[in-house]
Amino acid sequence: MPRKTDIDLLTYPKNPRRLSDNAMDELSSVGMLHPILDAVAQDPELRLDIRDGYFNVYYGGGSLLRLQKSRQGWMARFDEKYFRKMPHQVNLPSATIASETDTRCWVKVFPALIKVMDGFWAAKPNVERRHCQEIAQANSGRFGTPPGDYLILDIEYQWAHRRFDLIAVRKNPRMADPEGWSVPKLVFVEVKSKPAACKGSAGLYVHAQDYASIVGAGGGCRLNEIRGEYESVIRQKENLELIDRRLGFERFSVATPEFLLIFVDLNPDADSQIAKEMEKVRAFAQQLPSVSIHKMFLTKTDLVMTKNNRKTL
DNA sequence: GGGGCGAGTATGGCGGTACT
DNA sequence: AGTACCGCCATACTCGCCCC
Numbered sequence: 001m002p003r004k005t006d007i008d009l010l011t012y013p014k015n016p017r018r019l020s021d022n023a024m025d026e027l028s029s030v031g032m033l034h035p036i037l038d039a040v041a042q043d044p045e046l047r048l049d050i051r052d053g054y055f056n057v058y059y060g061g062g063s064l065l066r067l068q069k070s071r072q073g074w075m076a077r078f079d080e081k082y083f084r085k086m087p088h089q090v091n092l093p094s095a096t097i098a099s100e101t102d103t104r105c106w107v108k109v110f111p112a113l114i115k116v117m118d119g120f121w122a123a124k125p126n127v128e129r130r131h132c133q134e135i136a137q138a139n140s141g142r143f144g145t146p147p148g149d150y151l152i153l154d155i156e157y158q159w160a161h162r163r164f165d166l167i168a169v170r171k172n173p174r175m176a177d178p179e180g181w182s183v184p185k186l187v188f189v190e191v192k193s194k195p196a197a198c199k200g201s202a203g204l205y206v207h208a209q210d211y212a213s214i215v216g217a218g219g220g221c222r223l224n225e226i227r228g229e230y231e232s233v234i235r236q237k238e239n240l241e242l243i244d245r246r247l248g249f250e251r252f253s254v255a256t257p258e259f260l261l262i263f264v265d266l267n268p269d270a271d272s273q274i275a276k277e278m279e280k281v282r283a284f285a286q287q288l289p290s291v292s293i294h295k296m297f298l299t300k301t302d303l304v305m306t307k308n309n310r311k312t313l
Numbered sequence: 314g315g316g317g318c319g320a321g322t323a324t325g326g327c328g329g330t331a332c333t
Numbered sequence: 334a335g336t337a338c339c340g341c342c343a344t345a346c347t348c349g350c351c352c353c
Contacts, residue, residue: 006327015344051343062341079338083325124340128328158343194329202327239331251334 004161004210009217012160015052016229018235021054023069027240032100033067033074037240039107039109046110049154050233052136061129062117065106073098076106078113082120090116106254128193131264131300132156132165134252135191138303139168145179146171150187150305151243157188160217162210165191167230168260168305172253181247186227186257188214193264197256198274204261205280212284212291222311227252260310261295264303268295282313 019027026033040046040057047058054068066077068224074097090112093105113125121130136152154167166189190207198204213225231251261281268274278295285293296310 058341068319075320079341124329125329126341129341156342158326161344163343165327196330197328231325 007160009160009213009222012217012222014159014222014225014229016225016232017050017052017063017154017157018229018232019050020053020069023053023067024236024239026074033103035100035103035107035162039110041142041241044140044142047133047136047140047155048240049260050236055090058133059114059117060121061126061131061155062121063134064110064117065112067097070080082113082116096151126167128191128197128264131193131303132191132260134300135262135264135298135303135305136166139305141247142241143180144244145181145247148304149289149310151181151184151247152189153233153237153243158224159214162214164188164207164211169249169252170258172255174287177248179247182250183253184249185253185255186230187260188257189260189261189262191264192266195266195271198268198271199277204274204277205284208259208281208284208291208293211257211293212288215256215291223257256290256292258292258294261293262305263295264298265300267297275301278313285313 013266016040023033025031027037028034036057037048040048043193045059046064049056049058054066056063057065062082063079066079068075075095076093076097078092090109093109097103097106099246123281132155136155139146139148139150139152141151150168150170152166152168156246157164157167168189169181169184170187172184173180174183175182188211191200192204200206217223224229234243234249238245238249243249266274268278277286281293285291293313294310295313296305298305298309
């Protein structure tokens with residue numbers, strides 16, 4: 001498989017994150033997968049995210065359940081690796097889902113599977129992934145207007161082997177739309193909780209380069225595809241009531257998407273290594289006036305993303 | 314026999330830790 | 334501090350099966 005540096009960004013074939021009409025029907029109130037959506041709706045710690053022809057339910061930054069259509073029908077999968085530290089205490093329901101009853105069997109074991117995942121992470125913490133999902137939860141558009149200026153659309157977005165922790169929109173108030181959610185700006189987000197993750201092959205500078213390469217790919221036409229991909233994700237999530245339709249999303253702003261570095265309980269200025277890395281990012285941003293790079297400081301106890309805690313680089 | 318599909322598996326990216 | 338390795342994620346690839 002090619003490394004990201006070998007990929008032709010002009011021709012890279014991106015399969016958009018989108019569910020089939022059949023999947024949307026099965027998740028609807030009359031479909032056999034609907035109990036999953038119900039469970040997600042009732043538990044703010046769970047989120048459902050749309051992938052390319054399948055979807056995941058995430059808990060604590062890990063995949064609680066993955067649902068994919070196969071020839072036999074819908075297949076549910078729990079990552080058995082989580083049992084490694086905590087040998088099988090849960091009898092998994094049948095992988096094949098053929099009825100609403102089958103789906104209910106899976107939903108019934110969610111609490112037990114969550115205990116297994118918690119047990120796994122007690123031995124092996126996943127601080128940053130957990131922060132990502134907590135940020136997504138704190139800046140959700142599921143239960144009405146988001147508390148801050150951002151709404152998280154998705155987690156772990158990958159494009160041409162480049163990966164970002166979160167995809168968000170930032171509200172864009174105008175005269176005709178004082179609330180600002182109808183034509184928001186697309187945002188690529190990278191979350192950092194530890195100094196060591198700020199440098200090196202997945203550090204701040206490399207992520208800034210990845211962002212710039214995507215935004216500029218094909219003279220901006222690849223970016224238009226990504227906007228289209230997320231317009232579709234928003235529409236599907238509105239239909240699944242995972243994004244509140246009353247926010248009135250219409251389309252994305254044509255403005256260049258923002259790249260946002262979020263530091264959780266981390267002060268980059270207090271760490272000379274991070275400060276050095278930030279300086280590289282700043283220099284990179286200055287030579288590319290079209291890009292828009294910002295940083296934001298959050299704490300574990302206040303993960304609401306606002307303009308006030310954001311600073312231009 | 315070849316095209317399409319899909320289950321299983323490999324690979325790469327990234328975070329995290331443990332060891333030097 | 335550097336690095337080597339592991340775990341988890343998304344996704345790309347492989348190869349066998351089914352159907353024409």
